[in-house]
Amino acid sequence: MDLFSFRKPKNELESLPDEQQNVPFIPDEMWIKCPKCNTMLLTTDMEENLHVCTKCDHHFRMNAKQRISMFADGDSFVEHDADMESKNILDFPGYDAKLEKARAKGSKESVICGECKIGGINTVLCAMDPDFMMGSMGTVTGEKITRAFEYATDNSLPIVVCTAAGGARMQEGILSLMQMAKTSGAVKRHNDAGLLYITILTDPTTGGVTASFAMEGDIILAEPDTLVAFAGPRVIEQTIRQKLPKDFQTSEFVLQKGFIDAVVSRSNLKDMVVKLLRIHGYGVEEAE
Amino acid sequence: MTAYEKVMAARDSGKLTAVDYIANMFGDSFIELHGDRRFADDKAVVSGLAMLYDMPVTVIGLEKGRNTKERMERNFGQAHPEGYRKALRLMKQAEKFRRPVLCLVDTSGAFCGIGAEERGQGQAIAENLMEMMALKTPILTILIGEGGSGGALALAVADEVWMLENSVYSVISPEGCASILWKDSTKAPQAAEALKMTAQDLFDLGVIERIIRQPKADDKAMFESLKLLVSRTFEKNLAMTDEELTNARYNRFRKLGAGI
Numbered sequence: 279m280d281l282f283s284f285r286k287p288k289n290e291l292e293s294l295p296d297e298q299q300n301v302p303f304i305p306d307e308m309w310i311k312c313p314k315c316n317t318m319l320l321t322t323d324m325e326e327n328l329h330v331c332t333k334c335d336h337h338f339r340m341n342a343k344q345r346i347s348m349f350a351d352g353d354s355f356v357e358h359d360a361d362m363e364s365k366n367i368l369d370f371p372g373y374d375a376k377l378e379k380a381r382a383k384g385s386k387e388s389v390i391c392g393e394c395k396i397g398g399i400n401t402v403l404c405a406m407d408p409d410f411m412m413g414s415m416g417t418v419t420g421e422k423i424t425r426a427f428e429y430a431t432d433n434s435l436p437i438v439v440c441t442a443a444g445g446a447r448m449q450e451g452i453l454s455l456m457q458m459a460k461t462s463g464a465v466k467r468h469n470d471a472g473l474l475y476i477t478i479l480t481d482p483t484t485g486g487v488t489a490s491f492a493m494e495g496d497i498i499l500a501e502p503d504t505l506v507a508f509a510g511p512r513v514i515e516q517t518i519r520q521k522l523p524k525d526f527q528t529s530e531f532v533l534q535k536g537f538i539d540a541v542v543s544r545s546n547l548k549d550m551v552v553k554l555l556r557i558h559g560y561g562v563e564e565a566e
Numbered sequence: 567m568t569a570y571e572k573v574m575a576a577r578d579s580g581k582l583t584a585v586d587y588i589a590n591m592f593g594d595s596f597i598e599l600h601g602d603r604r605f606a607d608d609k610a611v612v613s614g615l616a617m618l619y620d621m622p623v624t625v626i627g628l629e630k631g632r633n634t635k636e637r638m639e640r641n642f643g644q645a646h647p648e649g650y651r652k653a654l655r656l657m658k659q660a661e662k663f664r665r666p667v668l669c670l671v672d673t674s675g676a677f678c679g680i681g682a683e684e685r686g687q688g689q690a691i692a693e694n695l696m697e698m699m700a701l702k703t704p705i706l707t708i709l710i711g712e713g714g715s716g717g718a719l720a721l722a723v724a725d726e727v728w729m730l731e732n733s734v735y736s737v738i739s740p741e742g743c744a745s746i747l748w749k750d751s752t753k754a755p756q757a758a759e760a761l762k763m764t765a766q767d768l769f770d771l772g773v774i775e776r777i778i779r780q781p782k783a784d785d786k787a788m789f790e791s792l793k794l795l796v797s798r799t800f801e802k803n804l805a806m807t808d809e810e811l812t813n814a815r816y817n818r819f820r821k822l823g824a825g826i
């Protein structure tokens with residue numbers, strides 16, 4: 279910086295440093311910076327690559343709609359209970375405004391549930407939405423997931439659930455806690471009917487969702503470098519007043535501890551799900 | 567009493583803990599059973615067999631400890647995964663002999679720590695929820711102090727859930743709620759109010775079936791009537807078929823938050 283840089287610029291353009299004056303104007307949303315390797319990526323490239331960094335393989339978070347389109351064949355997805363929306367059942371201060379803000383981002387609820395074909399196989403598919411109050415589980419979330427499991431049980435269908443949650447939704451108090459029991463009951467009935475449940479843990483899967491349906495799959499898969507925890511790292515650090523090891527509570531860590539079946543990168547996930555469905559006998563008759 | 571005063575009463579270190587209830591209700595008939603057969607014996611969970619009049623029962627309690635030494639030993643009633651697995655082991659054993667299960671809950675929550683996470687705290691709780699929902703023997707849970715989130719629910723998927731008049735049950739502590747939502751843990755009294763966590767609130771929300779009067783240590787009559795209530799409930803539920811019993815339990819939770 280030279281002495282003259284302190285003078286008051288005569289106009290806007292003059293105030294720009296030389297090297298920036300030649301840079302063409304680019305709208306912000308065209309580029310996205312990878313938080314892991316700091317590479318600037320063309321948003322369209324990143325999206326076409328299933329929201330994975332083309333340079334370092336960092337998996338960006340996906341919203342529920344993107345998840346659905348990642349698994350469902352073509353436009354085969356039929357949404358169930360699309361109109362169910364959270365209400366401020368306990369009159370919790372500030373919750374109405376929070377819900378409004380969350381909906382403004384484009385999602386109606388923290389989970390989308392429905393039925394689709396995956397690799398030609400009829401499957402119930404649920405995707406939680408980290409964009410909607412960090413996927414927290416409220417009564418509507420629990421109700422939709424419970425209905426999805428009941429539908430799968432009644433129709434002898436397998437179910438795939440992509441989890442993403444900061445935990446239970448505290449603005450719904452004890453009723454959000456009860457969703458852990460309710461969903462677990464529905465999982466159990468689906469399980470006892472001899473049907474397949476595949477869980478896909480995505481970043482972040484924590485709290486009441488981890489302590490219920492996320493950990494109840496027959497097969498539990500996780501994306502790389504996903505936070506999988508009961509208590510989040512900050513809560514633990516505050517409780518034990520100790521710094522946590524670097525890779526603590528990543529999907530690779532819980533794999534090593536024996537709590538999930540495999541870490542699968544996003545580009546291989548759909549193929550893996552189709553393989554698992556087939557090995558359990560789903561879609562075999564149609565193929566013959 | 568305000569909601570937060572009830573929180574304080576539920577946490578009061580002078581109140582009766584699970585071992586006091588076991589002693590007062592079952593006396594010498596209690597046989598303590600230890601260990602999850604997988605990793606360790608978690609002392610935050612006290613469990614075993616007992617006679618309720620002439621009915622054999624399985625008793626599982628979250629125990630906070632009555633003095634500093636006991637509290638350290640019991641990890642302040644915060645169970646590790648092995649505690650929840652010990653509880654489930656005893657519940658499965660109870661199912662085998664179709665013996666009713668009484669759970670006594672008093673915990674600020676499941677323990678948050680490195681070992682707890684490494685050994686699958688979430689998985690342990692999840693498995694209890696799933697298995698309790700389909701357990702083919704009656705389950706009754708009484709909250710005798712604090713009911714802290716998933717760590718309490720892991721012993722509360724029951725046919726009926728009762729609460730002492732000064733007990734609380736919540737998805738998060740009022741301090742935790744206030745510090746996350748309002749960045750100010752001194753607003754805990756407002757959070758306690760908003761969370762609707764007292765026995766009366768939960769009764770009104772249809773989450774519990776009964777509110778029990780707070781007993782004192784030498785309150786023989788009170789414990790006698792509690793025993794009578796528990797045994798009548800077990801008798802009623804033992805008369806049901808396995809299918810009726812597990813269907814009723816499923817529907818009990820199924821209706822919560824379904825009317826949207």
